[in-house]
Ligand SMILES: Nc1ncnc2c1ncn2[C@@H]1O[C@H](COP(=O)(O)OP(=O)(O)OP(=O)(O)O)[C@@H](O)[C@H]1O
């Protein structure tokens with residue numbers, strides 16, 4: 001698990017109303033369980049609001065970001081006929097009491113968790129709740145190459161930096177264990193911060209806030225690009241961890257960009273299944289068009305709708321639309337080679353030129369991503385948390 005920054009739980013200062021609205025509510029009468037919950041809340045730098053009865057719970061029912069109930073709380077809410085809402089979590093001390101799962105389902109709870117096993121999950125859920133709702137749900141982009149060296153990693157970083165430039169919070173995730181590390185492309189390989197092998201995401205959930213503070217980042221004004229890079233150790237990140245990180249970015253309303261390897265394995269499919277848009281990078285060559293076609297077939301079989309970005313130069317004089325037609329994939333953008341790219345990558349100061357080909361194609365991709373309806377994702381609605 002990535003530990004969130006320890007800090008003092010916010011009190012009721014002049015902005016007390018805002019803080020109050022973000023406080024998760026606990027309707028829990030089991031004193032021992034409440035003690036445990038308060039300790040977990042401290043670890044999440046979160047101030048829990050305790051309510052004594054269902055009438056008090058009703059007052060915060062629609063505004064609280066998260067509701068925690070013990071078995072008596074579930075019964076109280078059921079008796080008060082509180083309407084279903086999102087983010088109700090039923091908490092018990094291990095072992096789970098009989099019938100609790102059924103009662104939780106009847107009031108429309110999202111999950112049943114038992115402590116102490118689910119503590120890491122709960123720390124992250126509370127930390128997320130304190131961040132408040134994102135103004136909109138984030139979008140997820142996956143990028144892959146039609147062949148080795150197609151320019152997928154460079155493009156993923158270019159899209160990330162272009163989003164940052166536009167003022168969007170962005171999460172860049174390196175899913176290619178053999179790709180040399182995306183930190184190298186960003187010129188961040190000497191920067192402190194966690195890489196994939198340091199991540200312990202046993203809880204199946206991570207708070208965006210803990211990613212923001214523990215990973216290498218680039219900032220522009222109030223916006224931040226956060227990078228989760230590989231570490232040149234060749235091991236693919238676990239699929240559950242990839243899912244947890246993607247969903248953290250999405251919940252926080254960020255642009256989430258995943259750089260995928262050529263060989264699609266479980267972690268890549270986890271990302272593709274969650275992607276709102278998948279882009280295939282292909283050099284303007286006939287062989288790349290043929291492999292893009294095969295790749296697109298695999299992706300569409302899985303329910304994705306890939307689009308193509310063609311990178312010049314074209315040794316045989318093929319146009320981008322001809323490449324797209326022969327690959328059978330809609331053309332999203334075509335770009336000339338980025339001037340001086342190899343040199344800037346070597347120096348570690350890569351940045352797409354403001355009016356250059358990469359920026360142009362990255363903007364087109366971000367526009368398409370923004371216009372694509374969010375794909376329903378599969379992480380929600382699971383009544384039992386991994387604990
Ligand atoms: N837009 C571009 N313009 C010019 N050259 C490029 C561009 N993108 C990539 N290249 C060149 O291609 C090389 C490989 O790029 P990149 O690492 O992004 O490819 P990839 O598809 O991620 O490869 P891999 O198969 O290793 O994952 C870069 O080092 C650079 O020299």
Ligand SMILES: [Mg+2]
Pocket residue numbers: 152153154176179259260
């Ligand atoms: Mg790559």
